[in-house]
Amino acid sequence: MSPFTRRVAVSLKIQGVEFEHLDLSTATDGDEVRKYNPMVRVPTVVLDDNTTLIDSDAILDWFDEKAGPKDRLIPESGEPRRNVLQLVSWATAAGDKTVIAFYERTRRPENMVYLPSVEGAETQLLEAFEVLENSASGSKGWLVGDRITQADVSAIIFLQFARIVLPHVFDKKSFPAMDRLREKAYRSYSAFLETDPQKS
Numbered sequence: 001m002s003p004f005t006r007r008v009a010v011s012l013k014i015q016g017v018e019f020e021h022l023d024l025s026t027a028t029d030g031d032e033v034r035k036y037n038p039m040v041r042v043p044t045v046v047l048d049d050n051t052t053l054i055d056s057d058a059i060l061d062w063f064d065e066k067a068g069p070k071d072r073l074i075p076e077s078g079e080p081r082r083n084v085l086q087l088v089s090w091a092t093a094a095g096d097k098t099v100i101a102f103y104e105r106t107r108r109p110e111n112m113v114y115l116p117s118v119e120g121a122e123t124q125l126l127e128a129f130e131v132l133e134n135s136a137s138g139s140k141g142w143l144v145g146d147r148i149t150q151a152d153v154s155a156i157i158f159l160q161f162a163r164i165v166l167p168h169v170f171d172k173k174s175f176p177a178m179d180r181l182r183e184k185a186y187r188s189y190s191a192f193l194e195t196d197p198q199k200s
């Protein structure tokens with residue numbers, strides 16, 4: 001599952017929103033995905049009234065507003081909101097660079113891969129995860145405040161995805177504080193295991 005799709009799925013499950021997930025890949029199920037999104041991109045959400053939502057940030061914002069103050073994953077205002085949004089931005093930036101490097105390495109003929117550019121993206125994504133690691137090592141529980149936020153959901157999911165699709169990037173790099181955060185999230189919310197890309 002795309003990490004952008006997974007963070008929407010995990011967030012909706014945490015918020016108790018019921019939904020049906022179609023397990024479609026843009027690479028192999030393009031015609032089917034096009035029925036819901038002419039750009040053939042995921043995540044795409046079709047609401048009960050047939051409204052189509054695209055882009056995980058906008059989708060998450062839509063459901064956060066519906067969830068109300070108690071169940072929001074991005075706080076409504078103030079410093080907590082700014083802190084969460086910044087950490088989410090590091091996570092999605094790492095996610096964007098991961099997807100770029102992964103597509104470059106897997107969707108091109110080998111002799112058409114421009115390695116300096118791919119390796120540049122891989123360095124960038126590691127730097128972004130380092131920022132999240134520092135933040136996790138400086139926090140006692142969740143990344144911001146005393147409850148899970150979108151910062152935790154996104155940081156955990158994009159790091160897991162990057163480790164799966166670009167394992168060589170992580171040969172010499174560990175993220176122990178992020179690992180502890182992931183374990184806490186898996187213990188606290190079944191949504192993570194239910195959507196785990198490697199669960200058997």
Ligand SMILES: N[C@@H](CCC(=O)N[C@@H](CS)C(=O)NCC(=O)O)C(=O)O
Nearest residue numbers: 002003004026041042043055056057
């Ligand atoms: N900014 C978008 C990024 C989504 C994204 O990169 N989706 C990838 C799958 S991981 C995709 O649909 N790739 C096909 C394409 O963009 O052509 C979001 O947050 O939803």
